[in-house]
Amino acid sequence: MSTLILGSAALAFSGFAATSITMDRHYADIHGRGKEAPAAARLRLRTLGWLGLLLSFMACIGASGWHIGPVLWCGILSLAAWTVTLLLQYHPRRVMQAAWIGIPAALLTATLLLRP
Amino acid sequence: MKDGLRQSMAWVHTWSGLLVCWLLLLVFMGGTAAYYKHEITFWMKPELHKAADAPSRVTPTESATLAVRELQQRAPKANAWFLDLPHERNPLIYASWTNPPKKGMTREERRAAFRTQNFTLDPMTGEHTAAPRDTRGGEFLYRLHFDLYYMSAIWGRWIVGIAAMAMLVAIISGVITHKRIFKDFFTFRPKKGQRSWLDAHNATAVLALPFHLMITYTGLVTLMFMYMPAPTKALYGTEQNAMFADVFPNAERVKPAKQSAPLADIAPMLLQAERAWGVAPTRIVVSNPNDANARVALHRPSGQQLSNIEPSMTFDGASGALLSETAPMSTTLDARAAIYGLHVAHFADTLLRALFFVCGLAGTAMVATGALLWGVKERQKYAKVLAKGGRVGFGVRLVDALNIGAIAGLPIAFAAYFWANRLLPVEMASRTNAEANVFFIAWGVAALLAQIRPTRAMWRFQLTAGAVLLAGIPVLNAFTTDSHLGVTLFGGPALRAVAGFDIVVLLLGLLLGWAAWWLGRKAKKQAAAKTPAQAAQTTPLEAA
Numbered sequence: 173m174s175t176l177i178l179g180s181a182a183l184a185f186s187g188f189a190a191t192s193i194t195m196d197r198h199y200a201d202i203h204g205r206g207k208e209a210p211a212a213a214r215l216r217l218r219t220l221g222w223l224g225l226l227l228s229f230m231a232c233i234g235a236s237g238w239h240i241g242p243v244l245w246c247g248i249l250s251l252a253a254w255t256v257t258l259l260l261q262y263h264p265r266r267v268m269q270a271a272w273i274g275i276p277a278a279l280l281t282a283t284l285l286l287r288p
Numbered sequence: 289m290k291d292g293l294r295q296s297m298a299w300v301h302t303w304s305g306l307l308v309c310w311l312l313l314l315v316f317m318g319g320t321a322a323y324y325k326h327e328i329t330f331w332m333k334p335e336l337h338k339a340a341d342a343p344s345r346v347t348p349t350e351s352a353t354l355a356v357r358e359l360q361q362r363a364p365k366a367n368a369w370f371l372d373l374p375h376e377r378n379p380l381i382y383a384s385w386t387n388p389p390k391k392g393m394t395r396e397e398r399r400a401a402f403r404t405q406n407f408t409l410d411p412m413t414g415e416h417t418a419a420p421r422d423t424r425g426g427e428f429l430y431r432l433h434f435d436l437y438y439m440s441a442i443w444g445r446w447i448v449g450i451a452a453m454a455m456l457v458a459i460i461s462g463v464i465t466h467k468r469i470f471k472d473f474f475t476f477r478p479k480k481g482q483r484s485w486l487d488a489h490n491a492t493a494v495l496a497l498p499f500h501l502m503i504t505y506t507g508l509v510t511l512m513f514m515y516m517p518a519p520t521k522a523l524y525g526t527e528q529n530a531m532f533a534d535v536f537p538n539a540e541r542v543k544p545a546k547q548s549a550p551l552a553d554i555a556p557m558l559l560q561a562e563r564a565w566g567v568a569p570t571r572i573v574v575s576n577p578n579d580a581n582a583r584v585a586l587h588r589p590s591g592q593q594l595s596n597i598e599p600s601m602t603f604d605g606a607s608g609a610l611l612s613e614t615a616p617m618s619t620t621l622d623a624r625a626a627i628y629g630l631h632v633a634h635f636a637d638t639l640l641r642a643l644f645f646v647c648g649l650a651g652t653a654m655v656a657t658g659a660l661l662w663g664v665k666e667r668q669k670y671a672k673v674l675a676k677g678g679r680v681g682f683g684v685r686l687v688d689a690l691n692i693g694a695i696a697g698l699p700i701a702f703a704a705y706f707w708a709n710r711l712l713p714v715e716m717a718s719r720t721n722a723e724a725n726v727f728f729i730a731w732g733v734a735a736l737l738a739q740i741r742p743t744r745a746m747w748r749f750q751l752t753a754g755a756v757l758l759a760g761i762p763v764l765n766a767f768t769t770d771s772h773l774g775v776t777l778f779g780g781p782a783l784r785a786v787a788g789f790d791i792v793v794l795l796l797g798l799l800l801g802w803a804a805w806w807l808g809r810k811a812k813k814q815a816a817a818k819t820p821a822q823a824a825q826t827t828p829l830e831a832a
Contacts, residue, residue, distance in 0.1 A: 177639065192474045239593050239626075240635060246498040247643030250650070253495040257474045 179281035180231035180245070184252035186274025187224025189267045190217045192256055201264040224274045225249075231281045297465040302662065305458040306687070308451040309659040310694040315448055316655055317698055318433030319503075320648030322426060323633060323641055326377050327785035329425025332709045337771040339410040339417040340379035340782035346411045348373045348568040349558045354414045355383045356554050356574075358407065363387070364578055366405075371572040374411045375589070378570075379782035381409040403720070422719040423709055428727075429702075434511070437724060442514075449508065449515050456504045458658075462493060469494060482664045489657040492650045499647035500654065506631035509624065535621070545580040552608030554584060560610065561586045561601045571598070574605060582606050589634065595622065596629035656695045663687050689742035690735075696750035697734030699800055703757030704730035706793070710768040744811060751804035759797025762790040 192198050194209040194217045209217075232248065233241035259267050321328065330336065346354070351373050359369050366385035372378055384406035389398055408417045424431075431437075436444030463469065473494065476487045493500065513520060513528075524531040551574070562568045569586035576582045582605025587598040602611045617625065629635060633644050663684060670680045679685075708726035712719060734750055766772035771779075776787035 188474070195471070195474070197471075197475065236640075237592050240640065243594070243630065244640055244643070246502075247640065247647060250496040250499065250647060251643070253474065254491065254650075257476050257491055257495065260474050261476050261478065 174235075176231045176235035176281065176284055177244070177248075179277045179284065180228045180235065181248050181252060182273050182277035183224045183228035183231060183281060184245075184248050185255055186271050186277060187221045187228060188249075188252050188256045189221075189259075189271035190224060190274065191221035192260060193268050193271065194218065198260050198264060198267070201260065202268055220274070224278065227278055227281055230285060234281075234285045294465050294467065297461040301458055301461040301465050304454045304461065305655075305658050306662050308454045309655050310690050311447070311451045312455055312655045313652060313659075313694045313698055315433050315451065316648060316652040317702065318429045319507075320645060320652060321702070322430035322433055323636075323645050323648065324785075324789070325426025325430045327426070327789055328429065329423070329427060330379075331786050331789040332423045332425040332706070333420035334710075334765075334769040334771055335418040335420045336380060336408060337769070337776075337783060337786060339408075339412070341771075341780045342410075342412045346414060348562075348570075349555045350414075351381050351409070351411050352558055352572060353553075353555055355381050355409055356551070358409070359383055359385060359574075359577070360551070362407075363405065366577060367575070369572075369574040369577055371574075373568070373570050373572070375568075375570045377785075379411070380417065381411050383407055383409070421709075421714045422716075423723060424720045425709075428705070428720075428724055434507075437728065445511055445514060449511060452504055452507050453515075456501075456508065459493075459497075459500055459504060463497070466490065466494070482661070482668070485657055485661045485664055489654060489661055492654040492657060496647045496650045496654075499644075500651055502630055503648075503651065506627050509627045510631055542575060542581050542583050544576040547580040548578055549580040549582065549606040551577050551582055551605050552584075552603075557584055557586060557601075557603045557608060557610075561588070564601070564613075565599070567591070569601075577605065580606050583611070590629070592635070593626075594629040594635055595625035596632055596634060597625045598634075656691075659687070659691050659695070663691060685742055689738045692738035692742055692746055692750055693731075693735030696747060696754055696800075697731055697738060699754035699796070700734050700750060700757060701727045701731035703754060703761065703793070703797075706761055707757060707764060710764055744807060748804050748807050748811075751800050751807065755797045755799075755801035755804060757797070758793045758800065761793045761797075765790060 193202060194214040196208065199209045200207055228248065229242075229245050232245040235241065236244050256267060259270070330340070352371060355371050356369075359366070359371075363369065363385040365387070367388050369383065369385045372382040374380060384402070386402060387405065393401075403422065408420060409415065410417050431441075434445055434448050435441040436447060466472075469490075472487070472490060476484075476491050478484050480487075508515060513531075520528055520531050554572070554574075558569060558572075565588055567588055569588050571587040573585045573587070574582065575585070584603040584605045585600050586603070587600045590596070590598055597614065597617070599614045601613050603609065604611050633641065636644055666684045666687070667674075667680060670678070670684065674680065680688075705723060705727040708723045712722055712726075716722060734753075738746055738750070762773050766774070771783060771786050773787060773790050776783040776790070779787075
């Protein structure tokens with residue numbers, strides 16, 4: 173149960189992080205003033221970001237069911253978004269690195285969810 | 289609409305928010321605290337801590353039997369008995385009862401009598417715990433957030449309801465007027481004056497928007513029969529109780545037969561319920577005990593469901609036969625129960641409860657930053673006047689003062705309430721009222737001082753006072769009780785609530801202390817840049 177919730181939190185963070193690092197302001201913060209993300213990278217990271225959020229939702233449902241799961245997910249999303257916001261301000265490059273946590277979290281969550 | 293939708297909405301957002309924001313701060317803070325009202329009440333009754341800190345060796349059935357035996361001796365002719373059995377968030381057996389009202393008793397007298405009609409049993413030994421001090425504990429904060437105080441509950445609910453409706457308007461208009469809601473989604477830029485306050489307002493509002501919308505809307509729904517009486521009036525006229533009986537048949541009350549009949553053994557009923565549910569009941573209500581029409585209702589937590597309605601089983605108290613279970617509800621009623629349940633969050637486990645609490649704090653921060661933002665913006669109109677050593681207008685001064693009194697003053701009031709709980713004499717008469725009075729005296733003094741001198745120095749003074757009072761609570765607890773952090777951190781699971789309370793107020797105190805320190809640093813920086821006379825006249829917000 174709690175492993176799924178942890179996975180969900182990591183995925184929510186990673187999903188938001190992936191979405192945020194291609195946004196104009198944050199991309200410039202990370203890569204230098206005036207730089208803009210290539211369209212392909214933007215599309216790729218955004219898709220991955222949304223997939224992360226979707227999987228994060230499924231993890232909450234897996235952990236707490238259809239009644240409580242969505243409520244839990246909303247709380248986790250808020251926490252994840254605040255973390256990304258603060259991290260983007262004070263350590264923008266870390267966001268890019270930390271976003272990788274989504275890959276192992278996705279594998280773990282998928283395994284737990286698909287386990288018979 | 290000359291200005292376009294967005295500008296109009298900005299106007300709506302500003303005024304629907306500003307006019308009610310100080311009351312909303314009280315509602316948000318009280319409601320956020322109320323997520324832990326059981327824990328707060330337990331903390332505020334230190335006499336119970338020792339008894340709770342022993343693993344229970346008595347089953348729920350035995351607990352209930354013990355309590356019923358005691359109730360039979362003390363209140364055999366009561367209207368109803370209420371029993372709370374030990375469970376995750378409650379380590380003890382609480383019993384209380386209501387007597388048939390005597391003629392000529394006022395409502396106040398009945399309430400005062402009810403407060404004396406209870407006892408607490410230690411589930412380990414089955415004996416009475418030390419008598420706890422008279423306090424309303426977290427219940428006061430819970431009631432405060434929709435009933436207010438010093439006025440009838442109806443008035444309080446109308447006032448809070450109007451504020452909540454304004455809040456709903458402010459949320460919706462705020463979303464419409466927020467031009468860069470997606471582009472600025474993750475944006476927070478500190479040290480940029482008004483821009484930073486706006487970012488902070490957006491981050492606390494947008495990133496927890498599901499919570500804010502939910503809590504405001506569901507809060508209104510909890511009292512919908514009051515705020516929207518027209519449908520009831522149209523269908524039932526003045527017979528509102530008939531409507532309640534139709535809509536909530538489970539709440540229907542049975543009249544006593546006035547014919548005595550011994551109450552059946554309660555243990556088999558509990559076992560039957562436990563077998564059917566897989567979990568033990570946590571709450572028992574016996575209406576008309578020892579009457580032929582006695583009813584025993586067993587309730588359990590709703591568990592993995594949003595609904596606020598606890599599943600229950602009702603037994604005939606005289607024969608012990610199962611009469612009914614909670615009937616499956618219509619979709620409409622189910623939806624209402626889920627909406628109501630979302631507001632009170634009884635379903636929440638430790639993690640989810642903590643998330644609700646954090647979101648509640650974010651809501652408080654959203655209202656606070658919004659209120660501050662108005663002052664910061666409005667003050668800019670006086671930039672030239674201020675530069676010449678002039679004063680700001682009446683409106684800005686008033687809002688500044690109200691902001692200090694609510695944002696910095698309310699934490700002082702909350703802390704004072706907890707200090708009063710530990711410091712007022714235990715045997716004092718009408719102690720519960722005295723505790724509440726301390727809350728409002730502390731708040732009143734803070735608000736008054738703020739009106740007299742709404743300056744940066746006042747911000748720092750009140751924030752520091754709140755910080756010292758809140759962070760001092762664990763220290764006070766160590767001096768006045770035996771269940772301080774040194775004990776509770778290493779004690780049994782029941783003491784976790786006490787330790788958690790101490791740690792959370794300590795953290796909140798540190799947060800206020802940090803805010804005061806931050807203001808002080810700003811003041812120094814500004815004093816270095818400007819002449820001291822001018823620095824003293826600006827408020828912190830302008831410089832933030």
